[in-house]
Amino acid sequence: MQRLPGVGPKTAQRLALHIIKRPEAEIEALAKALVEAKKQVGLCQVCFHLSSEPVCEICRNPNRDNGVICVVVDSRDVIALEKTREYKGKYHVLGGVISPIDGIGPEQLTIQALVRRVSQQQPREVILAISPSVEGETTTLYVGQLLKPFTKVTRIAFGLPVGGDLEYADEVTLARALEGRRELE
Numbered sequence: 001m002q003r004l005p006g007v008g009p010k011t012a013q014r015l016a017l018h019i020i021k022r023p024e025a026e027i028e029a030l031a032k033a034l035v036e037a038k039k040q041v042g043l044c045q046v047c048f049h050l051s052s053e054p055v056c057e058i059c060r061n062p063n064r065d066n067g068v069i070c071v072v073v074d075s076r077d078v079i080a081l082e083k084t085r086e087y088k089g090k091y092h093v094l095g096g097v098i099s100p101i102d103g104i105g106p107e108q109l110t111i112q113a114l115v116r117r118v119s120q121q122q123p124r125e126v127i128l129a130i131s132p133s134v135e136g137e138t139t140t141l142y143v144g145q146l147l148k149p150f151t152k153v154t155r156i157a158f159g160l161p162v163g164g165d166l167e168y169a170d171e172v173t174l175a176r177a178l179e180g181r182r183e184l185e
Helices: 009-021 024-040 075-084 111-121 134-147 171-179
Strands: 065-072 089-093 125-128 152-155
Touching: 065 075, 065 111, 075 089, 089 111, 111 134, 125 134, 134 152
Parallel strands: 065 089, 065 125, 125 152
Antiparallel strands: none
């Protein structure tokens, strides 16, 4: 269990001890549910978000704005953005970031599918919502250059968390906060 993201040695031990104490039928039901989830959940054929259907609920929703596509790294980002209830457009999940050190190039991601989608659908805007790591910046610049001939390309602003102090922020975060500033209403 320690191989699961966010599960360290102590948590893995607690989970293992908890599972051992449970009735065998309960553990079999859990194992069966995990196998079924793995079998039933795949990727949306349009945006590559997790889905139990060929096309996910967001892509099928006629109330979503087809004129805006938000590009994210993985499905966790879609879930996080959906929790804000602010974004009403569609998504495109890249499936990672360009990372030559890890052997991940553009061809391992869904970048070509995104370019095809944008060139065919001609949305009025593509929002790049990719974290500002070195790999994220590389991916943002690469994808942005590919999409600029087809549509307006923007990126989300980065800055300080609510309750954060300026003195503890790094230079890149402060620079992004300044770049992403907007006029008071």
